[in-house]
Amino acid sequence: MKSATAVINTAALTHNIEVIRQFTGDSQIWVMVKANAYGHGMTEIVHHLPHNITGLGVARIDEALKLRAHSVVKPILLLEGYFSLDELVVVARSGFQTVIHSMQQITLLEQFEGQYRAEGLPPIQVWLKIDTGMHRLGFRPEEVQTAIERISRCRSVANPLHFMSHFSCADERDNDYTQQQLDIFSQLTRDCLGIRSIAASSGCFNWPASIYDAVRPGISVYGISPMNEISGRELGLRPVMTMISSLIAVRDGKKGESIGYGATWTLQSDTKLGVVAMGYGDGYPRCAPSGTPVLVNGRRVPLLGRVSMDMFIVDLGINSLDCVGDEVILWGEDLPVEEVSRAIGTIGYELVTNLTSRVKYIYSERKNRE
Ligand SMILES: *Cc1c(COP(=O)(O)O)cnc(C)c1O
Numbered sequence: 070m071k072s073a074t075a076v077i078n079t080a081a082l083t084h085n086i087e088v089i090r091q092f093t094g095d096s097q098i099w100v101m102v103k104a105n106a107y108g109h110g111m112t113e114i115v116h117h118l119p120h121n122i123t124g125l126g127v128a129r130i131d132e133a134l135k136l137r138a139h140s141v142v143k144p145i146l147l148l149e150g151y152f153s154l155d156e157l158v159v160v161a162r163s164g165f166q167t168v169i170h171s172m173q174q175i176t177l178l179e180q181f182e183g184q185y186r187a188e189g190l191p192p193i194q195v196w197l198k199i200d201t202g203m204h205r206l207g208f209r210p211e212e213v214q215t216a217i218e219r220i221s222r223c224r225s226v227a228n229p230l231h232f233m234s235h236f237s238c239a240d241e242r243d244n245d246y247t248q249q250q251l252d253i254f255s256q257l258t259r260d261c262l263g264i265r266s267i268a269a270s271s272g273c274f275n276w277p278a279s280i281y282d283a284v285r286p287g288i289s290v291y292g293i294s295p296m297n298e299i300s301g302r303e304l305g306l307r308p309v310m311t312m313i314s315s316l317i318a319v320r321d322g323k324k325g326e327s328i329g330y331g332a333t334w335t336l337q338s339d340t341k342l343g344v345v346a347m348g349y350g351d352g353y354p355r356c357a358p359s360g361t362p363v364l365v366n367g368r369r370v371p372l373l374g375r376v377s378m379d380m381f382i383v384d385l386g387i388n389s390l391d392c393v394g395d396e397v398i399l400w401g402e403d404l405p406v407e408e409v410s411r412a413i414g415t416i417g418y419e420l421v422t423n424l425t426s427r428v429k430y431i432y433s434e435r436k437n438r439e
Pocket of ligand 1: 235288
């Protein structure tokens with residue numbers, strides 16, 4: 070009997086990167102593999118990515134070290150940089166590329182100078198992050214000149230500096246906030262000799278002017294749309310993950326009976342109920358409401374009542390011929406994760422990233438059907 074299993078189709082990774090390339094031309098592609106490659110298994114995924122990508126992006130230094138421990142030789146970019154002198158030493162010794170987004174990080178660079186010279190390390194490739202409107206990380210436009218001047222005095226930093234920023238609304242195709250962010254970025258980086266990068270997945274698909282020299286797609290590499298209202302398939306992408314499990318019980322449900330913890334759902338008529346081996350202990354959100362779609366033997370059936378830790382209940386319908394052991398698809402091929410996430414009130418990113426360590430992973434290079 071299959072319990073919660075993420076089937077990872079590695080052939081879809083190459084396909085999706087080809088699709089991204091159709092939008093981004095000869096721009097460098099840096100694939101974001103942070104958060105365990107969005108729940109797909111970072112160390113496996115990196116070995117199945119096509120060779121024509123430029124580098125990999127992670128949020129935390131531990132993720133970068135894990136990649137190195139798995140003999141990854143591609144350039145690795147730290148999206149949040151380093152937060153102590155010790156971490157900066159690791160960055161320099163490991164040859165990681167790093168974002169710098171705050172004056173504190175520049176101060177650490179300045180403190181590092183002596184040690185850097187003593188060790189004779191190669192210079193660090195730095196991406197200066199500009200806050201063009203997200204107001205999360207990065208230098209405010211009026212701070213950029215000072216930041217550049219301070220960084221250029223540091224011998225430990227390679228020339229030229231690279232520049233990056235991040236959009237806050239690029240998934241909304243008619244929101245002109247993105248154009249404002251683009252204008253600020255292009256103006257501030259006009260004379261830059263290094264690489265410029267602002268587009269994540271939604272920039273790649275929605276904002277051609279945001280492509281610049283390098284793009285940083287994450288979710289779309291995994292075949293999921295960055296826009297919740299447009300599925301990856303509509304963008305030409307193929308889902309890399311198909312999350313499956315199976316029915317561990319099929320039972321009669323009688324009109325008027327209530328279902329699950331809290332008795333939150335009452336059956337309106339006699340039916341057959343299926344119990345699916347997937348729960349919040351696997352990462353399926355407990356807040357998924359009744360009606361969330363699940364695929365059983367090719368039909369969409371609704372989840373009923375509350376999701377429990379190890380299982381949840383679906384309405385198979387009175388005419389069901391489904392059996393114990395039959396496969397259930399939670400999302401993936403034939404049931405876009407974007408559709409499931411809309412029903413739950415979240416985004417595909419969160420569903421795939423939240424899988425827990427109990428989930429099994431199967432990697433296969435299967436050519437998808439069209
Ligand atoms: C996560 C991340 C990305 C990738 O975003 P997607 O929407 O998954 O394509 C790009 N840039 C930065 C700075 C990020 O943190």
